[in-house]
Amino acid sequence: MKHSSALLVLALLLPQVHAHAADPKPVHISSAETAVTLAAGTDAPKILELGVNEGSVWHNQNSEPLIDHADVNGKRQAIHWTLNTGASHTKANDVMFVYESQSPHLRLSWQWIARASHGPLEHSIRIENLGDQEMWIPLQDSVRFDWRVPNKDAIEQFWVEKGAGTPSPEGTHQVSLTDGYHWTGESSTYAHPPKGQPREIIPWLLVQRSEGDRSGWYVGIEFSGRTHVTLQREGDSVRVAAGLNPSPGPFRTRLVAHGSFETPTVFLGAFRGGPDGAGNILRTWVRQVLNNPLTIRNTSYPLMVNNSWGTGMQVNEELARRMIHDSSELGLEMFHIDAGWFRGVADWYPDLKKFPHGLKPIADYAHSLGLKFGIWVDWTQAGLDRQPGSLNINDPTVRDWLVSDPPPGWKPQEFKGFTIDIGVPAAHDWAAKEVNRIVSDYSLDMLEHDGYLVAQGCDRTDHPHAPPDPAHITRFKDSGSSFVESSNSTDVSYHATRAYYDIYSRLRKQHPGLMLEICNDGGRMVDFGSAAHGDYFSITDTYDPVSNRRAFYDSSYVLPPAMLESYVEKWPVPRLENFRYMLRSGMMGWFTLMLDASQWTPEQRAAARDEFTLYKSKLRSLIREADLYHISRRPDGIQWDGMQYFDANRRNGVLFAFHGSTPDESEHAFVLRGLRADRSYKLSFHDRSSADQTMSGRDLMEKGVTVKLAAPNSSEIVFIQESRS
Numbered sequence: 001m002k003h004s005s006a007l008l009v010l011a012l013l014l015p016q017v018h019a020h021a022a023d024p025k026p027v028h029i030s031s032a033e034t035a036v037t038l039a040a041g042t043d044a045p046k047i048l049e050l051g052v053n054e055g056s057v058w059h060n061q062n063s064e065p066l067i068d069h070a071d072v073n074g075k076r077q078a079i080h081w082t083l084n085t086g087a088s089h090t091k092a093n094d095v096m097f098v099y100e101s102q103s104p105h106l107r108l109s110w111q112w113i114a115r116a117s118h119g120p121l122e123h124s125i126r127i128e129n130l131g132d133q134e135m136w137i138p139l140q141d142s143v144r145f146d147w148r149v150p151n152k153d154a155i156e157q158f159w160v161e162k163g164a165g166t167p168s169p170e171g172t173h174q175v176s177l178t179d180g181y182h183w184t185g186e187s188s189t190y191a192h193p194p195k196g197q198p199r200e201i202i203p204w205l206l207v208q209r210s211e212g213d214r215s216g217w218y219v220g221i222e223f224s225g226r227t228h229v230t231l232q233r234e235g236d237s238v239r240v241a242a243g244l245n246p247s248p249g250p251f252r253t254r255l256v257a258h259g260s261f262e263t264p265t266v267f268l269g270a271f272r273g274g275p276d277g278a279g280n281i282l283r284t285w286v287r288q289v290l291n292n293p294l295t296i297r298n299t300s301y302p303l304m305v306n307n308s309w310g311t312g313m314q315v316n317e318e319l320a321r322r323m324i325h326d327s328s329e330l331g332l333e334m335f336h337i338d339a340g341w342f343r344g345v346a347d348w349y350p351d352l353k354k355f356p357h358g359l360k361p362i363a364d365y366a367h368s369l370g371l372k373f374g375i376w377v378d379w380t381q382a383g384l385d386r387q388p389g390s391l392n393i394n395d396p397t398v399r400d401w402l403v404s405d406p407p408p409g410w411k412p413q414e415f416k417g418f419t420i421d422i423g424v425p426a427a428h429d430w431a432a433k434e435v436n437r438i439v440s441d442y443s444l445d446m447l448e449h450d451g452y453l454v455a456q457g458c459d460r461t462d463h464p465h466a467p468p469d470p471a472h473i474t475r476f477k478d479s480g481s482s483f484v485e486s487s488n489s490t491d492v493s494y495h496a497t498r499a500y501y502d503i504y505s506r507l508r509k510q511h512p513g514l515m516l517e518i519c520n521d522g523g524r525m526v527d528f529g530s531a532a533h534g535d536y537f538s539i540t541d542t543y544d545p546v547s548n549r550r551a552f553y554d555s556s557y558v559l560p561p562a563m564l565e566s567y568v569e570k571w572p573v574p575r576l577e578n579f580r581y582m583l584r585s586g587m588m589g590w591f592t593l594m595l596d597a598s599q600w601t602p603e604q605r606a607a608a609r610d611e612f613t614l615y616k617s618k619l620r621s622l623i624r625e626a627d628l629y630h631i632s633r634r635p636d637g638i639q640w641d642g643m644q645y646f647d648a649n650r651r652n653g654v655l656f657a658f659h660g661s662t663p664d665e666s667e668h669a670f671v672l673r674g675l676r677a678d679r680s681y682k683l684s685f686h687d688r689s690s691a692d693q694t695m696s697g698r699d700l701m702e703k704g705v706t707v708k709l710a711a712p713n714s715s716e717i718v719f720i721q722e723s724r725s
């Protein structure tokens, strides 16, 4: 089966389906790499097959299971879906099959969209209540497949964890799918599973053939609420489900009269060439389709940032001015005030003891030196402050928005309060107004949100989400905040996530070009829904060189490197090599400095300036646009590790080489990828650790380039330029 981008316009007309028709005519939708064949059955739609460009075909064995009942006035009613051909459509890039039920009166739209000529296809299901009565519906998965794969075929699964608080020792997983294999990966904005349970994943997985062209498919979820992906292999069957997480259940969600429910959008893509083959398609697609063209896709991004947290909560006007001046001298491009600037939690006004003239003059000063300006806010929290504009838990209105009643004597922490449920329309409206005010009042170019914007659970019975099951409410504490979990947790997160997306979509319209940093106690909200509503991610909450490289290694398999922010914190750097190693461990994606640079020696300052110049002049465009190759094992801090960028259009790239703590290995050969075997390449060693040399693409991709570094915890940057011949 040979596909080309021409297939994109090859979609067939929707077949005329009659009550007793034989199999419906297949309908095709495709991108350059991914071709999906669909069929509108009379009572259910079906994905017939998934084709990999110039590769294998995956055949699906079952129709898409649709919800089969709804509860109306406390009575269960069976749903019988019937295809409505008139309401359905088949366009080249957009296929929608519409099913209806007369009683209860519902419409279900099953849609596939190709939003770019390359990359995955998107799929979503919308269920509308056409009647005048409220009803409750059970969980509708976003997608389900049951691929027929001969039991003898060797296939494997690949997935990555979120960097969360600290990257785990493993992070990136590749395992064989043996008979009886059964796996579930979960994602929420919390990323703290019970002890002994697996870590949360970036909601995405890949399955590939273990041999040959290592072709296969991947599926990901564009949603930050509680989701899961499951995968099982039994006999000749490989089953996959993705969507909202049904556990803890039973899940149900309210469908108000004339209201609707939409499954989290999923994307399905085909690829060849293993995880980086998939990643180089997916990362580009995320940039083109999900990212904001005014920010992260702009040619001056990603920015180099100086963050105030290096001096902690003590930030004040004098310090901020000094850091802004320093940022300008060092060649950094944005000054970012972290927590510590406000009067109190949920009282997002400058502390006049620290900032007697407010934040506006600070922003003006940054702007006068050509820097952008951003701040940290945790805008879904309530606290105890009473000044006008603050959100106080004892205000009766605010109290109704809280996810639970605070325990007696509750007090906020230094920068953590009590979460409000932004799925409540009034809470959503307050938050939308407040973030708009913050951005306007303080002349922000960037707003960082931190903390748990999407409520983990909520025990309120008068919110739009389902009420909790009173017999099964789990209450637990983490980092001083209390959480609740019950059968309604997924529905709580469904409503809160939609509200969060809506608030940020409005904010972007109000402030075009505003950058939105997604931080959720570090890297707990690293997913494709946030990628569509924010600009860059804090990928972990642990900032030493190895943690930064590990979190980058994992998340860069699926997300554009330009979005992946590493905070670089103070670390022991007895030698200048160690200093560069520390900086460069955060320079493969979005770089944010988070240490007190006034403590640096003149040599360190000069070295830092050189590194920042290098980033802006040569690394940044590769980080933004080039293909990425994971050319070493995941960093362990002991052995060597490295990453390679290569831009096939501009025919140049770079190798980041890191020598871990071992004194025993003074050299390492990095086998490069993505080059042309029949071309030659000039290699330039930025630190002059070796003389420049020219090698053939074949040798570089078979034997590799040898980097020699004697000192432990050191690094080299090797530029790769295709020779003109």
Ligand SMILES: [Zn+2]
Pocket (backbone or CB within 6 Å): 402, 403, 421, 423, 458, 459, 460, 463, 465, 492
């Ligand atoms: Zn609630």
